[in-house]
Amino acid sequence: MADQELREYGRSIAEWLKALPSNSPRYIQERFPITRWLPKYSRSWATKDIVAGITVGLIVVPQGMSYAKVADLPVQHGLYSAYIGAIFYCFMGTSKDLTIGPTAVISLITGELVAQLTHLYSPAQVAGISCLAVGALTMILGVLQLGIILDFFPSTVLVGYTTGAAATIVISQIPKWIGVSGVNTREPAYFVLVNTIKALPTLSWLDLIFGLGSLLGLVGIGTIVDRLGRGRFSIQLIKISRFFIITVLATALSYLVNMNAPVDSDGNIIPRISILKTVPSGLPMPQSPPVSWSILREAAPKLLAIALATILEHIAIGKAFARKNRYQIEGNQELLTLGLANVTASFFGAYTATGSFSRSAVNFQCGVKTPLAGLVTGALVLLALQMLTPLFFYIPDAALSAVIMVAVSSLISMPEVFHEFFKINLWDFLSSQVALWMTLFFSVEAGIASGVGFSLLVLLFRVARPQLHVLQPLRTRPDIFITSYNSSHRSTNIILDTVSPPPGILVFRMEEAATFPNMETFKAWAQDEVYRYTRFGGMVKTAQDRLWSDDLELHIQRLRMQQQHQHRQQLSKHQGQQQQQQEQQRWRQKTNQHNRDRLSLLPSKTTPPPSPLEDKDLPYLRAVILDCSAMNNIDITGLQGLRDLKENLKDYAGVRDDPNVFFELHFVAVQDKVLPTLERSGLTIPIRSPAAKAKLQHVQIARRSSSSSNSSDSSGSYFHSDDDICQYSSSRSSNYGDHRKSASMGSPKAIGSVPPLNSLVHLTIRDAIDAVLNHAEAWRHEVGEDLG
Numbered sequence: 001m002a003d004q005e006l007r008e009y010g011r012s013i014a015e016w017l018k019a020l021p022s023n024s025p026r027y028i029q030e031r032f033p034i035t036r037w038l039p040k041y042s043r044s045w046a047t048k049d050i051v052a053g054i055t056v057g058l059i060v061v062p063q064g065m066s067y068a069k070v071a072d073l074p075v076q077h078g079l080y081s082a083y084i085g086a087i088f089y090c091f092m093g094t095s096k097d098l099t100i101g102p103t104a105v106i107s108l109i110t111g112e113l114v115a116q117l118t119h120l121y122s123p124a125q126v127a128g129i130s131c132l133a134v135g136a137l138t139m140i141l142g143v144l145q146l147g148i149i150l151d152f153f154p155s156t157v158l159v160g161y162t163t164g165a166a167a168t169i170v171i172s173q174i175p176k177w178i179g180v181s182g183v184n185t186r187e188p189a190y191f192v193l194v195n196t197i198k199a200l201p202t203l204s205w206l207d208l209i210f211g212l213g214s215l216l217g218l219v220g221i222g223t224i225v226d227r228l229g230r231g232r233f234s235i236q237l238i239k240i241s242r243f244f245i246i247t248v249l250a251t252a253l254s255y256l257v258n259m260n261a262p263v264d265s266d267g268n269i270i271p272r273i274s275i276l277k278t279v280p281s282g283l284p285m286p287q288s289p290p291v292s293w294s295i296l297r298e299a300a301p302k303l304l305a306i307a308l309a310t311i312l313e314h315i316a317i318g319k320a321f322a323r324k325n326r327y328q329i330e331g332n333q334e335l336l337t338l339g340l341a342n343v344t345a346s347f348f349g350a351y352t353a354t355g356s357f358s359r360s361a362v363n364f365q366c367g368v369k370t371p372l373a374g375l376v377t378g379a380l381v382l383l384a385l386q387m388l389t390p391l392f393f394y395i396p397d398a399a400l401s402a403v404i405m406v407a408v409s410s411l412i413s414m415p416e417v418f419h420e421f422f423k424i425n426l427w428d429f430l431s432s433q434v435a436l437w438m439t440l441f442f443s444v445e446a447g448i449a450s451g452v453g454f455s456l457l458v459l460l461f462r463v464a465r466p467q468l469h470v471l472q473p474l475r476t477r478p479d480i481f482i483t484s485y486n487s488s489h490r491s492t493n494i495i496l497d498t499v500s501p502p503p504g505i506l507v508f509r510m511e512e513a514a515t516f517p518n519m520e521t522f523k524a525w526a527q528d529e530v531y532r533y534t535r536f537g538g539m540v541k542t543a544q545d546r547l548w549s550d551d552l553e554l555h556i557q558r559l560r561m562q563q564q565h566q567h568r569q570q571l572s573k574h575q576g577q578q579q580q581q582q583e584q585q586r587w588r589q590k591t592n593q594h595n596r597d598r599l600s601l602l603p604s605k606t607t608p609p610p611s612p613l614e615d616k617d618l619p620y621l622r623a624v625i626l627d628c629s630a631m632n633n634i635d636i637t638g639l640q641g642l643r644d645l646k647e648n649l650k651d652y653a654g655v656r657d658d659p660n661v662f663f664e665l666h667f668v669a670v671q672d673k674v675l676p677t678l679e680r681s682g683l684t685i686p687i688r689s690p691a692a693k694a695k696l697q698h699v700q701i702a703r704r705s706s707s708s709s710n711s712s713d714s715s716g717s718y719f720h721s722d723d724d725i726c727q728y729s730s731s732r733s734s735n736y737g738d739h740r741k742s743a744s745m746g747s748p749k750a751i752g753s754v755p756p757l758n759s760l761v762h763l764t765i766r767d768a769i770d771a772v773l774n775h776a777e778a779w780r781h782e783v784g785e786d787l788g
Contacts, residue, residue, distance in 0.1 A: 030333065034091045037370055045369035052366035053376020055237065056359050058244040060086075060101055060377060061384050063359070065276070065392070066404045068351075070107040070169060072114045072186075073123050075392070076279055077349055078102045079381055081131075085353035087378035088341035090371045094329045097321040097364045098314075099374055100341065100353045104408040105165040105309050108172075109444045110351050113302040115186045121290065127351035128289030131342050133296060134307045134352045139339025141311070147331040150315055156421055157451035158312055159413050160432035164439025164447050166411035169404060175199070176274065177215070177401035179207025189440050206257065206273045210250060211398035217246045218406040233365075240362050243403050250399035251391065258394060274397040281389040283382075284349040305445030306352055314338055314355035321364060358410055431455045466512030468525050470533075471627060471765065472498040481507060481627070481765045504622035505772055506533055507765055511630040514638030514674075523645045526624070530649060531556045534621040537654030537661060621653040622662055623772040625765060629669035634677050642683060660783040662776050666760045666768040675761065684760045686775060 029035050060082045068078030085100035093100075114126045121129070141147065171192050172185040180199045185192055225239035238245075258271045271277075296303070318329045342352055363373060421429040435451025471481040475497040482498060501507060506529060510522050626642075634642075646665045650656065653663040664686065670678060678684050762768040 030330075031336070032091055033094055033333070034371070041370065041372070045372075048367045048369050049373045050376055052363050052368040053373035054380060055240055055366050056086075056099055056362050056373065057377040057380030057384075058241050059359055059362060060099075060356075061381060062243045062247040062400070062403050063407055064102050064381070065279075065395070066400045066407070067102040067104060067107040069397070069400060070104065070172070070404060071102075071110040071123075071127070071351060073110070073127055073351060074279075075276055076385070076389070077124065077127055077351055078107075079385055080284070080348055081345060081350040081353040083378040083381035083385070084345040084348060084350050085341050086374040086381070088344065089337060090374040090378070092333070092337035092340065093371045093374070094333050094337075095318045095322060096327075096368055096370050096373075097325065097360050098318050098329075098355050098371075099359045099363055099377060100314065100338065100355050101359065102351070103313060103354055103356050104169050104404070104411060105162060105313065105444065106306060106352050106354055108165050108169055109302060109306050109309060112186060112443060113299060113306070116302065117295070117299060120295070124349060125290055128287070128346045128349065129291055129295060129299070130303060130306055131350055131352045132289045132291055132346035133299075133303050134310055135339045135342025135344075135346060137303075137307050137339070138311060138335050139343060142332050142334070142336030142339055145332045147315075147335055150311060150331070152456065153308070153312055153452055154428065154431060154455050155316070156428040156432040157435045157448070157455055158316055159417065159421075160435030160451055161309075161439045161444060161447035162313075162411050163413045164436040165444050166408040167440060168444075169408045170412075173401040173404050176207075176397050177211040177405065179204030179211070179274065179398060188442065204273065207396070207398045210254070210273060210396045211402055214246050214250050214396075214399040214402035215405065217249070218242055218402060221245070222406075233367075236365065240365065243407065247395060247399060247403065251395045254394040254396045254399075276392055276395045276397065276400075279389040279392040282386060286347045287349070289346050301445050305443075305448055308448055309444065310338065310342075310352055310354040311335065313357075317355040317357050317360055320357075321360060324364070358407060427455075427458045431458065460517060463512060463515070464517035465521055466510055466518050468522060469509045469511070470529055471507040471509055472500060473765075475499050479764070479766055501769060502773065503619035504534060505625065505769060506530060506621075506623075507625045507627060507768075509627035509630065513633035513635075514631050514642065515633060515635045516637035519638045519641030523641050523648075526645060527648060527652075528559055530621055530624070530652060532559050533618065534652075535616075535618040536652060537620045538651065538657040539654075621649060622776060623664045623666060624649060625666045625668060625768045625772070627668045627765060628671065628674060631674055632671055634674050639677060639681050639683075643681070646683065662779045664760060664772060664775060666762065666772060668762050668765050668768050670761055678761070686760055 061079065064078030064082040065075035066078070068075045071077075082101040089098065089100050110127060110130055113130055114123045117126045117129075141149065168189045171189040174192070175181070175183040175185060175196050178196075180196055181202050181204075182199050183192060183195045187195070221242040222239050225235055228235065254273060254275055257273060258269065258275070261272055262270045264270055315331060315334060318334055322329045338354065342350075345351075345353060366373075418429060418432060421432055431451050431454050434454045435447045437447075438450040439447030469483045471483065474480050474482060478499075508526055508529065510518075512518055514522070642665075649665065650663050654661040655663055665683065667678060667684065675684075760771070762771060
């Protein structure tokens with residue numbers, strides 16, 4: 001089907017190019033959503049947009065400078081990223097809440113890239129290279145509408161590596177937070193902790209006081225506001241603006257501490273605590289990043305990690321707020337916007353920007369109405385760059401470290417989150433743990449790559465080892481087929497009363513596409529199930545005629561022994577449940593007589609199906625029905641596998657030794673994408689001569705006539721032959737035939753209606769069983785002798 005999908009994709013591109021001139025106005029509106037919502041902008045929205053924009057601006061100024069320190073860049077580069085991203089998103093973004101700019105995780109990976117390329121380029125140049133490369137890749141994905149790639153990155157991996165990255169950032173800020181010098185914060189987190197402890201003799205008490213005071217102030221404001229200002233937005237604004245408030249207070253105290261600090265021979269101040277010092281004012285001149293193929297090859301792993309983190313964070317945050325506010329974002333348009341913003345920003349000294357969860361949450365809390373708030377935020381950052389940079393001189397590094405630690409702490413998922421993953425799905429829990437610990441002990445790109453790689457391996461394993469079921473009808477609802485009592489794949493403790501299909505007929509279902517990773521597994525499983533439930537119909541070979549590797553008889557014996565063991569376990573469990581049911585009945589009869597019939601899902605008389613071991617107790621194989629309702633695709637390997645399976649089952653049924661033996665493979669609920677492939681393969685056409693087709697028509701008419709005149713006979717005995725399938729009457733009529741009779745006597749759409757006899761594809765399993773019985777009887781008439 002891949003060639004058809006590629007042709008459809010190419011046809012859609014050609015049609016899009018052909019209609020481009022006439023669709024240009026609509027295309028412009030789609031690419032610039034501001035042209036749709038700005039004409040209907042309401043004045044009542046302006047107040048909330050302005051308040052949100054100013055509030056986010058007050059947060060992003062200290063955060064941008066702090067994150068630039070994480071990236072080992074001069075602090076002004078964080079502000080460059082903040083204003084360009086915010087303004088750009090106003091014109092092209094599709095989320096009212098999302099605001100883009102520097103973030104913690106991106107800053108961490110950028111810092112690792114800066115450390116890697118510091119021998120070749122300056123930090124600013126490395127930032128420009130990464131911003132341009134990541135922006136170009138993101139933009140290409142948006143233009144080609146390849147946002148589907150993001151579906152291969154599970155949310156558990158995002159939670160894992162985000163938690164690991166946030167913990168790494170917090171640990172890396174500890175040395176500056178307490179005033180310890182000489183620690184390489186680019187090493188793995190555990191090295192940073194060990195080296196920080198070793199360097200404690202160099203601790204600066206003034207830096208420690210500023211760091212602890214800033215941290216306590218940030219946490220204290222948040223705690224007090226949460227307790228006293230719940231539901232009151234005016235008080236919540238204090239918490240929202242706490243980063244700005246603490247930074248201003250710390251800067252003022254730093255100025256007082258360093259007011260009379262000594263100066264060196266050049267007249268530069270020798271501060272008593274670690275401070276930012278001079279921050280250039282204004283905007284840099286546009287400059288092209290020094291990109292080359294050699295540098296891209298060397299930095300490819302880090303650049304790919306930045307790109308993945310950028311896209312995943314942005315889309316995840318956008319979708320989260322869209323769900324909360326009940327609107328939709330357009331994923332490919334978001335990628336295009338993010339890519340263009342970063343490509344443009346790379347020429348103005350910025351580093352990679354993406355959606356920020358904390359600042360987007362502030363936007364939401366302020367009741368933002370449109371993306372226009374981003375324009376206000378960008379203007380405020382520009383104002384700070386033009387007029388306030390002299391005031392940044394005395395900002396303490398310890399205070400900025402405290403701002404970073406508190407800001408990224410919201411990205412750390414608590415143990416309860418991972419415990420929830422564990423309870424829901426073990427594999428998802430393991431993928432989150434792989435991403436978490438690989439990020440902590442190695443790097444963010446290692447965490448992303450290992451987490452995603454592990455998840456893809458699990459996905460491939462699930463495809464290669466799909467859920468496989470033997471289906472049987474319910475006793476009380478013979479039109480409903482469920483996983484059989486003895487199936488090893490039952491995922492529930494509820495035992496429902498099922499009966500066996502007609503002798504020699506088995507019903508299978510594979511809950512996956514029939515493709516090359518799983519076809520061999522399905523073939524082996526299907527043949528084993530046939531060995532369990534039916535006996536060999538061909539001629540038994542002598543010891544001299546057997547191949548040296550022929551151990552089929554021993555294999556079948558082991559399978560049936562396993563089946564008997566499972567049957568005994570199920571029977572013991574079933575009896576225990578029946579005893580518990582009887583105790584509940586006695587108790588319920590004493591306390592609530594009118595509810596005694598609602599005790600359990602178990603029928604009052606449930607007899608588990610037998611599990612025979614001897615060939616004489618088993619029927620011959622006459623048909624296999626494959627339920628294809630969950631099979632949404634089939635490839636060449638899958639098709640060949642079905643052919644091979646059919647031939648192997650025909651041999652087991654005895655067709656090779658006696659061509660007059662009847663066997664068929666039927667298909668049920670085949671999906672539209674799979675049906676043409678099956679039809680072209682010839683698997684859906686019964687093996688019949690033209691004369692036999694006429695006989696089939698005659699038999700069908702005769703069966704309809706006999707069904708209308710004598711329904712009990714038609715339901716109780718399908719054939720008169722020595723074969724098991726022909727003797728399907730008295731012993732199982734109460735289990736299956738009686739319900740077939742009652743169904744066929746119902747509405748015109750009765751389940752027991754006779755299906756067409758010229759196809760092996762059916763809508764329901766009951767139709768397929770009826771078709772098998774019709775074909776078998778016609779076959780018997782055709783060959784003129786019994787089937788057995």
